[in-house]
Amino acid sequence: MTPKCAARHLLSQQTGASPASRLASRLAFRLTSRRIVLPWTLRALAGLAVFLPLLTPSPVEAQESQRLHQVEAVRVQVGPTVDGRLDDAVWSEARVIDAFVQQEPMEGAAATERTEVRILYDDERIYFGIHAFD
Numbered sequence: 001m002t003p004k005c006a007a008r009h010l011l012s013q014q015t016g017a018s019p020a021s022r023l024a025s026r027l028a029f030r031l032t033s034r035r036i037v038l039p040w041t042l043r044a045l046a047g048l049a050v051f052l053p054l055l056t057p058s059p060v061e062a063q064e065s066q067r068l069h070q071v072e073a074v075r076v077q078v079g080p081t082v083d084g085r086l087d088d089a090v091w092s093e094a095r096v097i098d099a100f101v102q103q104e105p106m107e108g109a110a111a112t113e114r115t116e117v118r119i120l121y122d123d124e125r126i127y128f129g130i131h132a133f134d
Contacts, residue, residue: 071097073119079127086129094118
């Protein structure tokens with residue numbers, strides 16, 4: 001006999017109890033026996049397990065975003081003077097990279113501040129010229 005059937009059998013065997021109290025006992029048993037109470041931490045982990053896969057990008061999305069962000073550095077014979085300024089003539093040979101988007105707070109939205117990046121290289125070094133506008 002299963003525990004549930006045994007409990008029902010015991011409830012029906014109660015002596016001196018009115019039919020109404022036996023019915024109330026049976027209903028109370030049914031309501032409490034089916035309720036499963038989980039700690040809040042377990043419920044939170046279960047919720048994360050369900051929704052976490054929805055938050056991660058698919059491999060196709062990851063590949064597409066990598067393609068969007070590939071740039072080419074321009075080879076030069078003589079590198080620019082490294083002085084913190086981008087007024088050296090060699091910087092004009094570099095492609096301007098300015099199609100930046102936000103990561104936070106609105107991922108993918110247009111950048112709120114304009115930024116230009118130029119990349120050059122020679123036989124010995126790679127040069128990054130970054131102009132971050134205010």
